Every structure is written in structure tokens, then in C-alpha cells.
Amino acid sequence: MPDRHPAPDHEHLPGDGHETVEHDGHVDHVHDGEQHTEALVHEDHEGAHHEGDGHETVEHDGHVDHVHDGHLHHQHGDHVHEHGTPEKPQSD
Numbered sequence: 736m737p738d739r740h741p742a743p744d745h746e747h748l749p750g751d752g753h754e755t756v757e758h759d760g761h762v763d764h765v766h767d768g769e770q771h772t773e774a775l776v777h778e779d780h781e782g783a784h785h786e787g788d789g790h791e792t793v794e795h796d797g798h799v800d801h802v803h804d805g806h807l808h809h810q811h812g813d814h815v816h817e818h819g820t821p822e823k824p825q826s827d
């Protein structure tokens with residue numbers, strides 16, 4: 736499992752002006768001598784998620800995500816974060 740090191744109070748998006756380096760399968764931004772993992776943003780997302788947009792919502796790590804094509808999408812301002820796939824309840 737790659738070790739991720741998100742910044743505690745801010746996020747890095749593609750093309751935010753910081754130098755980027757490949758690290759263990761993800762992208763880090765070099766910031767004040769530290770490496771902060773780039774946020775995983777859904778590219779070219781159609782529309783924005785909001786309550787009652789027709790997608791199922793799930794609680795995930797203290798926030799609400801929308802289930803979209805089998806993926807967790809988290810609306811954050813004008814962009815959408817990819818939060819992986821929902822945990823499936825064991826059925827058998």
C-alpha cells in the first residue's frame with residue numbers, strides 16, 4: 736500500500752504551480768521542502784453533485800459522498816474528488 740501524506744489543512748490540485756514528483760504510484764507536490772500528495776480529482780466530471788441529484792449518498796469518513804457509476808464522488812467546491820469504491824456489505 737503506498738504511503739500517502741496529504742497536507743493537513745490544504746490540498747494540491749493538478750497544475751497548481753508546485754513542482755511535482757512521482758512517488759510510489761501517486762503524485763506529490765513539493766511544498767516548502769515537504770511532499771504533499773495530490774488530491775485525486777475526477778477529470779471532466781459532468782455537472783456537480785448536490786443533495787437530491789438522483790445519486791445515492793453514503794457516509795464516508797465523516798463526509799457525504801455520492802455513488803456515481805460505482806464510484807464515490809465527493810463534491811468540493813467546483814471540482815469532484817474520487818474517493819474510490821463503496822464498501823460492499825458481505826452478502827454471502
Ligand SMILES: [Zn+2]
Nearest residue numbers: 738758763770
Ligand atoms: Zn508520496
Ligand SMILES: [Zn+2]
Nearest residue numbers: 742745766771
Ligand atoms: Zn502543500
Ligand SMILES: [Zn+2]
Nearest residue numbers: 795800809818
Ligand atoms: Zn469520501
Ligand SMILES: [Zn+2]
Nearest residue numbers: 780803808815
Ligand atoms: Zn459524479
Ligand SMILES: [Zn+2]
Nearest residue numbers: 746774811814
Ligand atoms: Zn478539493
